[in-house]
Amino acid sequence: MNSLLQTRGLTLKFGGVVAAESIDFDLSAGERLAVIGANGAGKTTFINMVTGYIKPSSGQICFDGEDITALHPRQIVLRGVGRSFQLPQLFTEQTVRESIELAVAARRSRLSMFNPMSKCVAREEIDHVLSMVGLAERAHDLCGSLPEGHRKLLDVAMALVLRPKLLIMDEPTSGVAADEKHPLMATIMKALSEQKVTAMFVEHDVDIVNEYATRVAAWISGRIAADGPPATVMNDKEVRTVVLGH
Numbered sequence: 001m002n003s004l005l006q007t008r009g010l011t012l013k014f015g016g017v018v019a020a021e022s023i024d025f026d027l028s029a030g031e032r033l034a035v036i037g038a039n040g041a042g043k044t045t046f047i048n049m050v051t052g053y054i055k056p057s058s059g060q061i062c063f064d065g066e067d068i069t070a071l072h073p074r075q076i077v078l079r080g081v082g083r084s085f086q087l088p089q090l091f092t093e094q095t096v097r098e099s100i101e102l103a104v105a106a107r108r109s110r111l112s113m114f115n116p117m118s119k120c121v122a123r124e125e126i127d128h129v130l131s132m133v134g135l136a137e138r139a140h141d142l143c144g145s146l147p148e149g150h151r152k153l154l155d156v157a158m159a160l161v162l163r164p165k166l167l168i169m170d171e172p173t174s175g176v177a178a179d180e181k182h183p184l185m186a187t188i189m190k191a192l193s194e195q196k197v198t199a200m201f202v203e204h205d206v207d208i209v210n211e212y213a214t215r216v217a218a219w220i221s222g223r224i225a226a227d228g229p230p231a232t233v234m235n236d237k238e239v240r241t242v243v244l245g246h
């Protein structure tokens, strides 16, 4: 498998708190990695560094063979790192369809959006993305009226429109009713397989991790305490005590 993302010696301190402690990490194309860890372990901080929202105190991040450590979030998106958020950032007064349109416009040059031919292609693409994430019937609903599960799906759909090679999802099932978590993840993972997108997702629900991850990395106090196949990591002594509370 091809190596897609690497970090070396990635370190970040917030005052006295070490949010990332010399993290060496590799992710290959095609993996589905679940990131687990207690509240405050440094999961979101790691994502913020990889996506350029926070700069590390030291260390290096490479994506697809290029050093992206110093790049801005937008430049990193253009290289192929997509992201969805713990709390989706949606415009509540916009419809679902308008939100996807905006993402398509952000990818294309603004001028091409005024070209009738392009508009037609965009319409087909938007229809396809909406049906892929199961939101076709909600296309004309306002984002502000969506239940949390649909907000999460829309956030993922907007990230997919930017054609990422890697999609990093921060807690895609948080705030979603227990019986909706599995269908939500099944929909997302099917869409990612269809688009051949590598996945990394933060998840607290052990059942979801076991069902959808091919690999698990456990964060404890700013470091990766265990990394490997789900069964191995979930049975690790430190992970069981500190992360799973067994």
Ligand SMILES: Nc1ncnc2c1ncn2[C@@H]1O[C@H](COP(=O)(O)OP(=O)(O)OP(=O)(O)O)[C@@H](O)[C@H]1O
Binding pocket: 014, 017, 018, 019, 037, 038, 039, 040, 041, 042, 043, 044, 045, 046
């Ligand atoms: N901007 C910031 N300024 C100061 N401290 C911060 C900042 N962001 C995060 N931290 C601290 O860094 C540590 C890691 O936080 P982070 O948000 O990465 O944890 P997390 O693993 O994502 O937790 P959760 O499961 O609650 O989302 C915590 O101690 C947090 O308080």
Ligand SMILES: [Mg+2]
Binding pocket: 043, 044, 045, 086, 170
């Ligand atoms: Mg977090």
